[in-house]
Amino acid sequence: MPKLFEAVPNFSEGRDLEKISRIAGSVRDTPGISVLNLHSDPDHNRSVLTFAGEGEPLLRASIALARACATEIDLAAQSGVHPRMGSLDVLPFVPLGPPLSDTTLEDAAGLARRVGEEIGALGLPVYLYGTAARASHRKNLADVRRGGYEGLLARAEDPLWKPDYGPEEIPPRSGAVAVGARPFLVAFNAYLGTEDIEVARAVATEVRERDGGLPGIKALGLEVGGRAQVSMNLVDLETTPISVALEAVRRSAGRHGIMVESTELVGLLPLAAILEAARHYLTLPNLGPEHVLEAVLWEGRQESRKY
């Protein structure tokens, strides 16, 4: 079974559509790559590209992407709304598990280090983070990018914050890159039947791991379009799948006398996460990808390539 990964780079251009198109094109033109999504945010002047493939094509696409960002984006000439540290700012690799492949987080960390080394050789300082980090104080992306480009400059003399690859001096035009590995993450929001943001905040506090809730739930209470929203990141779907997170929100909101009116998903979800929800709510314990016509067809097509 081939090892498949997803890459979710963030780069520091969200306004100039021609530049964005050339940058995304550097990935799209790499053989063996499927571009899954491109989301540009003019307010934050930032884009997020999602693409997938096997290790070698991803390595080549990542190098092409780093080159294109360094060519197209001049960080020094930019207004920095988002605390970015580089033109290609963050480059996480995510393992794609069953039924797509049997890739592990360690595989993704290995790929991130190889990519980091190659990007370093292009003359960009590279900081490894997440499962790819070489020291525990550099695991958390928020710590690595604290203060953005200016923060990196301020820590330049600190031996704890030398780049893993590339020059020690940060080039003002391209900045530096954080390259990492992390598990698949699902952004899942629940809209409550109230305008009272305090209820959303109380529910978020009750369900999130940080405050004693469920493992793998990060949550905030927000007001979105006049409705109270519990905005969640589910970072450990094996332990706390979507159905368990939603039932926790429903119970917690119910204690405040409030219903969950609807939910929304931001970005992509692996088939396994949807099957889990169907298993749970349909009391259908044996439902697996082998029951999904498209998944079977897709595997059959993979196999038929061998002949």
Add this chain to the structure above:
Amino acid sequence: MPKLFEAVPNFSEGRDLEKISRIAGSVRDTPGISVLNLHSDPDHNRSVLTFAGEGEPLLRASIALARACATEIDLAAQSGVHPRMGSLDVLPFVPLGPPLSDTTLEDAAGLARRVGEEIGALGLPVYLYGTAARASHRKNLADVRRGGYEGLLARAEDPLWKPDYGPEEIPPRSGAVAVGARPFLVAFNAYLGTEDIEVARAVATEVRERDGGLPGIKALGLEVGGRAQVSMNLVDLETTPISVALEAVRRSAGRHGIMVESTELVGLLPLAAILEAARHYLTLPNLGPEHVLEAVLWEGRQESRKY
């Protein structure tokens, strides 16, 4: 977008594994075909093969299959437990809808007629049924195959029951073939928390279309492994999806004071049916195949073939 179909032929051999393997091999060796499933039943001496592909490969595979069945199976030498009418007994074509393709039931009927004509040219009498039927009294498969091979012989002189293609005389070795088109069908069973088959029968009667229940539900109450089971065929997933059928069973069983303990799925389910269940139970109205990583990857791969 290519037109994709599924074919679900039933053939009259379920014991001799070498013969079964040669018959299935005739399909598997056809380029452009994905074999999805093969289920052989020694008691009924019958096998069901599921395969998928575009129209032209399916046409070629169907002819190869009809030839292989005629070569391998001698109907006259067989004990006929199942009321079969031919060596290749029934050959339905099913349109595969979004996100796989935009194939319609009319496309499937067109393919069934082309296949029927070619199989007729091989010397086998062909009866079109389902959406492919040319007369309303021949739409229902049960009417076409009534009495099996012997029933066909008894109706041989009746002008209403002449074959659509092929010879009017039924060859005793190969028999005749019913070739048709039908919508995707989901076999979905609910196990009740009781051993009392009468509860399952009452629930089946309440939910099935025939007795005033929901459109597209066929249901029977059975006893399976000491538990009462409501065995369903869902034949119109657009009108009555799985979640609606299951909630109807839960309500009906609840009126008898009984819970649905678990459910099971026989065969394959299109991704769209699973997404519907997730939308319903997660109150996630916008969930579509564009949110499923595998579906997007799969489409991306289709597209990348164009270059």
